[in-house]
Amino acid sequence: MSRDATAGVLERLGAVELGVWQVPLGLLAVAVLLRPVVSHDLMLGYPQVATSFLIWMIIVASFNLLMGYTGLISFGHAMFMGIGTYSVAIALSSFAVPFLVAAPLGILLSAGVAYLVGRLIAHKGEIYFAMLTLAFAKSAHFVANYNPGGLTGGTTGLADGTMPAWIETSRGFTYVALGGFRIDWYWAVAAVFVVGMLLLWQLVRSPFGRTLVAVRENEALARAMGVDVRRYKVWAFTFAAAFAALGGVLLEINNQGATLSELSIVTSGNIIIMAVLGGANYFFGPLAGVFVWMFVEEYLADFHTLVLPLTEVPLARIELAGVLVYWQFFLGLLFVVAVLVSPREGILGLLKTVLGRLSARIRGESE
Amino acid sequence: MSTSSSRTLGLDRLSAGGAAVWGAIALLLLVALAVEPGLFVDQFVGGLVYGMTLVLIALGLSIILGLLGIVNFAHGALFMLGAYFTYQLMALWGLPFWVALVVAPLLVGLVGVLMERLVLQWLYDEPPLAGLLAAFGIALMIQEATRAIWGDTPLSVATPAVLAQSADLAVTTVARIRLFSVVVAALVVLGVYLLIERTDFGLSVRAGVQDREMAGFLGIDMPRRFVLMFFLGAVIAGIGGVLQGTAVGMSPTMGQQYIIITFVVVVVGGIGSLFGSVVAGLLIGEAVFLTPLVLRSLADVTGVGALAVPGIGGLVPYLVMILVLLVRPRGLYGQEGFME
Amino acid sequence: MPKITRRRALEGLGAAGIAGLAGCSSGPGGEGSGSGGTTTGSTGPMEITLGLFTPNSGAFAPWGPSLETGTRLAIQDLENELDVSVGLEVYDTKTDPSGALDAMKRAVTADGIDFAQGGINSSVCTKIGTWASDNNVSYIGQGASDSLRGEACQPFMYMVYQTNHMMATTIGREMADTTDNWYVLYADYVWGHNAEQVVTSAVEENGATVVGKDATPFPNDDYTQYINNVANSDADGVALLIPGPDASRAVKQMRNQGLTDITIGAQMLEDMVFWGLDHEAAAMVDIASMGWVNTIDGVGDFNDRVAEAGELDPFVRHAKSYTSADQHVRAAVRAGSTRAEDIREELEGHEVQSAAKDIHGGGEMYWRACDHELVSPVFSATAREASAMQDDPYKQWFDVTDTTPGDDVVRSCEETGCTL
């Protein structure tokens, strides 16, 4: 069973031999197919959420550059996403800087902060590193909450005047309007998604990325064999922050501004959960993780909100809704099972194992 | 030679820097003491009491992390269960506090053993992340189960009459229940110390941690000892829960609230060092209580109002952690090579 | 023919499960209009789908069910009285602006709600209210922060809860009358900061002094260090501007620490937060400003109906949710439309005459056009003696000592900074 990390899921599922094209094509397929699939009436039933899916996929994939490819666990990844979100929101609301200027600045700022923090802490032991990222994330949250100079809006966050002029929105539909052109916001995000994820993919398949994998596998050996482990970690941390900020910048438009939850530890925790659920060992793992997480949450949560109208049957209400209100119990169970199977394999790993067995059986029969 | 001299120099610089830091801290504390002497004493004692509460919660976590290598994220959930079991025993079944103080931790210990046998024992040889994630899943399950059984609304139990008032310590007054918590915490710390350092059982566990295979050869039944250590860690969390539940009350999120700060304590103290956890707990307790006072006094003295940052107390533990880990990468008393 | 969607499918599934268990068949709730905009059919009752945003998880999770119960009671009454059929879709805000926004987007685009209500904390109200207004959806929230009807006000956003300013002005007078030196403990988030400003100025305007203040983390367990600060100051009164169970924790710890003879004034107190606590601690509250309390005269059978629904004893959120649904649906019926512009026209300046007025004690209530505030009376209350607290059939722990007409304490339109 190969657990090597960069190859795409298509190859793993033994579906098609596409060579170097499999990841680009896979990303394109995700971007094109996600919305119709998600908005199918029997799925989540509404297309707008697909945009959020894509944005979170970028963010979780950026985290997986750390966890899956470098073996660094950060408890504060939301901070780097939030720096992107807040940079744009502050630039728009307080300084009237255009979005297309603010966004690259936000990404650079996030990368810069990550570089400095990384220089300080990237070489620390696993748990110490994780706890230090937590501490820095808490500090960022504190600063935003403190509302220095009225810039960050404290606990209310920023909502007013945070949208670029070329975003139009009406009863839930968002469009990008540029010089007479009007395209759905989803396609704008999809384009950024494909380009951003391709860059990330190139990063992990490059010689640089391969060295990161070696660091993940055996840090001491890598160092003994001539790899400057600390510098690779610092730069992995920096790149991960830049991609997280890319997601954060998109989130600013998607969520109409910035709120403290974009910097919170809970968000960092959710990012970890999504990465683990999907499978940290796979490039497409985080994407699957986002899908499963958002889907499970909405799907299970629906059971209790929907059964509630039938208040006239109180007994039955307890029977059904009463249990499903606590859907996170089942999420916890899923987690325990996933970890017991393998903490780095996730849903994709499970899927692969099952499909592998199936195909082996089929092949066995045909022989 | 060049190596040795540069190393000594480095150490010199470090200790000089350390002296400067300690000097500055002492000076700041003196300023605060001079500006508000009465309040300073109150906050100092308050910080001590709060610190001991943290120690009590951190101790079990530290045992499980230091001896078994499991990052038990569910420790907060065990702590919470201690509080809810107290509610069940006292408020619903009408048993006295003293019964709850004994029975609730034992019940929590059983839950801990269940956790260890069903899930965590399979993860001893995995990287720390695996244990952390599994424990996180367990924490979610316990929390949701708690919501289902006892509801979302925060609950409390009546403080027993003897502990309900405040105790006059001449320089300050402290709630008796908090003082009682400190005494219990101190006893637990002492008990754990004696168990680990002074008994054959503790010796064999420590040996097993150093070299599990070797201990196996020597015929020490490690799995059973690990279960016992886990039980012990869970019981201590339960004791913390009983005391916190009685003093403050309980809600399904209390575990989450405490688990992170408790990790901070363990990490600041140095993973693998129980003594470090105790020192770190007290250090952070004092820092949380004294930092706002110091800043306020400083603002008074200098006339720079901006120094008195509101709500800084919540951030203090993390700042302490950043400072400590930057100066001492393994925390205050961490062992070399442990969890690195 | 209604489309078969996942939600409907699940609903059907739920219904089937219930039918099987309970042995009676009961179809799923209203079909929902799904169209938005004007929904008056040529025949039959007007169909409205209302989206309720309530915190079923997160820091305010204990509140969640009360918003739904209040809304359902209003819907019952409205359907009995008017020729209208109201469907209800419930969404979890998770006490989190982003989570609430996701739910709001989905409610409007996929589930076709006509208008929205709910939301407790100001950041959630601001987020979904701003979005709703940008997207022409009418929304009634329950935030108490002044910014919601000040700089953050929105053309299609309304607030049903009395503001911090109104309640602080009410309680400030009483606090200054009771004792001279006050210490302010306020929660370190938007509502707390706002409350701190208005309470401090109200206290000082009435001739008393604020001798010290502390921002306390929210949520927070251990209030010892702040209680130490209070005890070491010259204060003989402490103003608690802390929401939720945290307030009850603070009071309990004050009692444990022997700070029992101090006067406690609580801004915008919601008695529910004390119900997990023992009577004695709750009895320490001397002065409280409240948006509603279940001992108001003339509440009628509202208390009993809430108690019957069973999730929580009647408190302010039931009444506010009832009022939101009542006012929103009536406005739509009057307008014959659910378009945000039409509802706005109906609500601005409208004087409440329905049952919502009765459960608020019958005082004058009206929607002010300039900031979309529901101007309504503020209640001053005090805790009963522990022995006099009533627990059955529902908890009555606080007595109304005074009722201040909303007009006496509301900010003038100029002061709000809102330019609607």
Add this chain to the structure above:
Amino acid sequence: MSDDADPRSAALGTEGLSKHFGGIVAVDEVDLAVESGELRAIIGPNGAGKTTLFNVVTHALAPTSGSVYLDGEDVTDVPQERRPHLGLARSFQSNELFAELSVLENVRVIAQTAADGTFSFSLLGDGRAVRADEARDILARVGLSEHAETEAKNLSHGDQRRLGIAMAIATEPSVLLLDEPTSGMGPGESRETVELVQSLQDDLGLTVLMIEHDMEIVLSVSDRITVLNRGSVLATGTPDEIQGDDDVQDAYLGGVREEL
């Protein structure tokens, strides 16, 4: 009897090299001078400080005092990751691998590092193609070609040890430190491994410093032998000299014989 040569001009030299752990002296004032092209064996009882000596020489552990020279250069303060790029490579006593990477990738990543330096921003192209041919050649040389696509952790113990040597070779060393390359192997496999080491040494002109327990191997292949005891050098000399040395007989070899 000791190294006659000057450590400052040897291929690998140490001068007064010591490592203390608290109060324990693991390596005590060790002087070594390994000449270019030499195969030097390090022997000594368990706990003699052999592996610690390797760790200090490669700067996996910082020395407490003393100096390390590589081709006449003082490299004492050069960080660990720079040393392979100066020609100093090592294998480990326990099988240290990139466990979940393929055998080929294990070697290739190191070959890439040897070419790119301790850190490189090579963000373009396919990393798996970089220096893959060189890596294959090395695998062929150590006889692991047929396992190139196997995950390293699935190799047999002996193959994992050979992979360790292959990885060390991939750094293009001039001085190679081997920590018990034959441990855990049967006699036949041990012999093959030693032959492999010898052929590599001849072909690549390596200087080899090897910790080895098997006295038969040590005596047959070493140019010179250094005996460590309690952290310090007891003796250095040719196999014949060492066999004839009374101190060594007493302290080490004699003991071994008695045990046997």
